[in-house]
Amino acid sequence: MSTDPTQYDYLAAEGVESVQVDTNDLDAMKSVYSRLKLTHDIAGLTGFSGLDESVYVTVGKLCRHFGLPGPDPASIEKGHDKFVQRQLLAKAGVPIPDYRIATNATEVESAAAEIGLPVVVKPVMGSGSSGVQMCRTVDEVAEHARHLLGGRHISQASPPILVEEFAQGQYITANMMGGLVVGIGTGEFGPPPHFVYREYSFPALLSNDENARIADVSLSCLRALGLGWGPANIEFRWTKRGPVVIEVNPRLAGTPDPELIQLAYGVDLVDEHIKLVIGEKCDLRARHSRTASARFLTPDRDGMLEEIQGASRAAAIPGVTEVKIYVHPNTPFVRKGDYRDVIGHVIVASPTRDQTAALLQQAVDLVSWTITPFRT
Incomplete structure (x- = not known):
């Protein structure tokens, strides 16, 4: 079920049946489900989204309504709002960055002054690092607050902006399934002030x-947010005071986490999630132990992305499991400071950390692109 099935080109390629329905209209979704139930034996119901996490709230409500296994929609809703999430985590004694909520530019600047620079200024709702920026000066705080309040990233009413301490340290992610930690990984970002994955x-x-x-x-x-069922991924920074929680996402992590976990541990998170969805028990035991890494391909300038070369040569290297390019040649490219700055990725796995790092660099070095500056 999708508001616009045509945006998923793989549906036709895989022969997947689709129904066009407004996925923000719960009654319309119930109606489609009830109609399908007359002709199909429906084993379970789930959803996915790269950006709009509210889809998981809808999934939870539909599962509750039809008596299917699924997440608690109230818990998903609480986790969806970063401010509410912060409050619940703080109440439970979970280590989090110092934070303030702000509804106008004056409040944003006051919050930054109270917390101390640098701060991270971001929308209360959203994902993919959209609208998230580290601000190192008072002027940067004021400028980014104006940008966010200008409505380019905020569709909700107040409280729109979260101002929080910049938790300095190694980035760590924990991927969970039904209350068990399946895999713990690390990540690096491109240059500040943005948080674009590298x-x-x-x-x-x-x-x-x-x-x-x-x-x-x-x-x-998970206890603090009432998230006992299904997948979740939790982002940390390992600071001077130990692990500090940056965000809890009550869903499967996006690419490349599931692929890397399958390569590193032999556990297919997507399959195991589907087992839960259809009421079966999942098996999260590691089958093997390898090292898997992904590098994101991110141009360092704006312009016309004319061609991308070397992807097939990189994919042919033993140990390289995937080279994926997201954009087509002759596409205008403008950096946004978020997930949209990534034009592809390379994934590598091997028995050792050093070997994986060497293979990854070798593969990435083979991929190149040509960007011609826009005419002014």
């Missing part, structure tokens, strides 16, 4: 004690 690796290079601390805090997050 590289992801599984497993994270952590001691047994550090792994245990991440797992412990992750479970505390």
Whole structure:
């Protein structure tokens, strides 16, 4: 079921049946489901979204209505609002950055002054690092607040902006399924002030004690938000005071986390999620132990992206499991400071961390692109 099935080109390629329906209209979705139920034996119901996480609230409500296994919609809704999420985590004693909520430019600047620069200024709703920026000066805070309040990233009414302490340290992500930690990885970002992903690796290079601390805090997050069912991924920074929770996402992580976890541990998160959805037990035991990494391809300038070369040569290297390019040649490219700055990725897996790193660099070096500056 989709508001616009044509946006998913793989539906036709895979022969997947689709129904066009306004996915923001719960009654319309119930009606479609009831109609399908007359002719199909429906085993379960789930959803996915790269951006609009409110789809998981709808999924939860539909599952409750039709008596199917699924997430608690109230818990998903609470996690969807970053401010409410912060409040619940703080109340439960989960380590989080210092934060303030702001509804106008004056409040944003006051919050930044109270917390101390640098701060991260971001919308209360959203994903993919859209509208998220590190601000190192008072002028940067004021400028980004004006940008967000200008409505380019905010569709909701107040409270629109979260101002929080910049938690400095290694970025760590924990992928959960039904209250169990399946895999812990690390990530790197491109240059500030934005948070555009550069590289992801599984497993994270952590001691047994550090792994245990991440797992412990992750479970505390799920308890605090009432998220006991299904997938979740939790983002951390390992700071001077240990692991600090940046965000809890009550859903499967997007590409490349599931692919990297399958390569590193032999656990297919998508399959295991589907098992839960249809009322079966999932098996999250690791089948093997390897190292898997992904590098994101991000141009460093705006212009006409004329051609991308070397992808097939990179894909032919033993150990390279995927080279994926998201954009077509002769496409205008303008950096946004979020997920839209990424034009592709390379994924590599091998028995050792050093070998994976070397293969990844070798593959990435083969991929190149030509960008011609826009005519002014």
